[in-house]
Structures are given as C-alpha cells and as structure tokens.
Amino acid sequence: MKKTLENFQELSTNQKFLEYIATDTPFTYCGILRKNSTSILYLVENRRTHEKIILKRMRKRTLNRTKYKKSFEQEQQVLQALELAYVPTWLGNGMVGKVPFFMMTYMEGENILEHGPYAALDALRIIKQVSSLLQKIHEQGYVHRHLKPENIIFKHQQLAIVGFDQATKITMPNKMTSEELYKQTTICSDIDQLARLFLTLTDETGHLKWKKVEIALEQRRYTKSINRLLSRAMGIRKLFSSLEEFDDALEHCLNELCTPSM
Numbered sequence: 001m002k003k004t005l006e007n008f009q010e011l012s013t014n015q016k017f018l019e020y021i022a023t024d025t026p027f028t029y030c031g032i033l034r035k036n037s038t039s040i041l042y043l044v045e046n047r048r049t050h051e052k053i054i055l056k057r058m059r060k061r062t063l064n065r066t067k068y069k070k071s072f073e074q075e076q077q078v079l080q081a082l083e084l085a086y087v088p089t090w091l092g093n094g095m096v097g098k099v100p101f102f103m104m105t106y107m108e109g110e111n112i113l114e115h116g117p118y119a120a121l122d123a124l125r126i127i128k129q130v131s132s133l134l135q136k137i138h139e140q141g142y143v144h145r146h147l148k149p150e151n152i153i154f155k156h157q158q159l160a161i162v163g164f165d166q167a168t169k170i171t172m173p174n175k176m177t178s179e180e181l182y183k184q185t186t187i188c189s190d191i192d193q194l195a196r197l198f199l200t201l202t203d204e205t206g207h208l209k210w211k212k213v214e215i216a217l218e219q220r221r222y223t224k225s226i227n228r229l230l231s232r233a234m235g236i237r238k239l240f241s242s243l244e245e246f247d248d249a250l251e252h253c254l255n256e257l258c259t260p261s262m
Contacts, residue, residue, distance in 0.1 A: 013060045013099055017042065020096045021055065034150075038062045039072070039165070043106065052108070053091060057101035069100075071165055076102050078142055078167040086133055086160040107162050109155030116149075116201050120222060121257045123201040124250060126152075127194050129159050131247055134190050138243060142167050143186070147193035148210055149200055188239050191246050195233035225253045 021029045027044035033054060034041045039062075042055040062068040079090035086107075093102035112126065130152060137144060144151075144167050151163030171186055199216045200208055208216055214234055217227065229249045231237040240246040 010060055013057075013097070014040070016096050017055075017057060017099075017101070027053070027055075038068050052106040054088070054104050054106050055101055056104065057096070057099055060099060063098060072100065072102075075165045075167065078164050079104060082137065082140055082142065084133075084136055084140075086158070087137070088162055088164075107153045107160040109153040109158075109160060111150050112152040112154045112159070113149035113201065115154070117204045118201045120202055120226060121254070123198050124226075124254050124257070126159075126201060127198050128247070128250055128254070130161070130197065131194060131243060131250065133159060133161055134194075135243055137161070138170065138187055138190070141170055143170055143189050145189045145193065147190065147197050149197065152197070187243050188235070191233045191240055191243060192235065194246070195230045198230065223253065223256060225249075225256050229253055 018029055021027055021042070021044055025044070026047055028047055030043040030045050030052065032040060033043040037059070039056055039058055042057075043052060044055055045052045058068065058072055076090055076093060079088055088104040088107055091103040091105065093100065095101070118126065130147065134144065144161060144164065146163050146166040147161075148163070151161060153160040153162060196210060196213045199213045199220075200210065202220070203216065214236070217230055217234075217236075222230070228237070229246075232240055232249070233246060240249070
C-alpha cells in the first residue's frame, strides 16, 4: 500500500514538473534522461536556441531525508564552484511545489561503456585521460567519488565527467582521521574509483557490480604491474599518496604493454 502511494505521488509530481516546463520555462520537454532512487533528470530543449539542458529534481519520497537534501544542495555547490569545460555548468534552481530542482548544461555524448569491453591497454589509456581531468577538479578542492561508466561521457575523442551527486570537498587528513574517512574524502577516493572504472571497462560479462568490483581482481589475469596498480589504488596494498604517484605507476603499466616482449 505504501509503495502504491509513493508511486502515485511520484506520478503526480512528475506531471507538475511537465506542466511547469511547458508553461513557465522557455523549454520543451524531451524525456527522462536518468532516474534513480533519489532524483530524476529531465532533458529539455530551448525552443528558440535549441540548446539542450538538464533539469534535475529530487524525488518526493526523499524530501524529508536530511542526507539526500544535503547531497542535492552539495552537488549544486560543487558545480557552481567548478569552472571546467568538461564538467556541467550550474544554471539555476527553483521549486515546483515543495520539490527542489536545479538546471545544468547537458554534456552530450555516449556512455564510455558503449564502446566496451576494452582491452587492458585501451582501458588504461582511458583511465589516464580521466585522471588528467580529475587533477584539475582536485586542484579546485573537490573529489568526485562516483566515477561509474555512466558518469564518463565520450564525444569526438573528448571525455566529460558528470554525476557529481557524491562529490565533496577534499579533506586534509590529520592524526585523528580514520582510515575509512581518509579513503572517502581525500584523493584516495577518486584513485579507488579509477581502479574500479578500469575493472568495469575490461569486464566481458556485463554483470560486474560496481560495489563488488574488487572480486574481479581475483578472477582476471592482468600483468603483475596492473595488479599492483589496482591493489594499491583500492587499498588492498599500501595506498598511493597522490594522484601523481598513481599516474606514474599507470604510465609504467602502459609502457610495459606497449613494449614488445623479446
């Protein structure tokens, strides 16, 4: 009964947003781009310029959950702070009824996994590109923390990063910082995500679960250097102290694969 009521409320809220888009904005509704348990992303198009943007709203059932409201607000703060061509630009926000929303630029392209699965060499090259983009995000004081394939957009040989709902400010660790918090709020979080992204990109089954992706380390045959890279990135061995150190190890793996064996 509760589930039925939630679904009805969600349908009602959805209708209100469609009406809002049609009557109170210069946009035409194109469709739902993505939805999950906490939010819905609508793709809309400017009637005059034909520019497409994203309107993201919270789901009604999450409105009274402080955790989700904070995450929704934090995502906006991060997007407003970042000024990078390969990251969505925050455009504004508002309310429809009691449901908050915000708008951002649409990063057009394909999910990076659309071209997969990848050979280890190609996957490492992609990881290297993503790492270089992360470097600039880190320089502005933030970690992404959610580098799933659907958050890496590919178009004309260029990559873009979306999905900043778990992004946060980089924490400067001290002696009181727990190992778990250190992994979650420093650049180590993104390095871990890069390793998970690599394992997902090279997955040939299509059934690898993101949160349990480390299982693949035991099942696949990579070079010793790649295994060491992934193990350190995911905290199974000694963590990398910086993204630069990770990049150096990554470059070693690339050189090893590119050098013909004697």
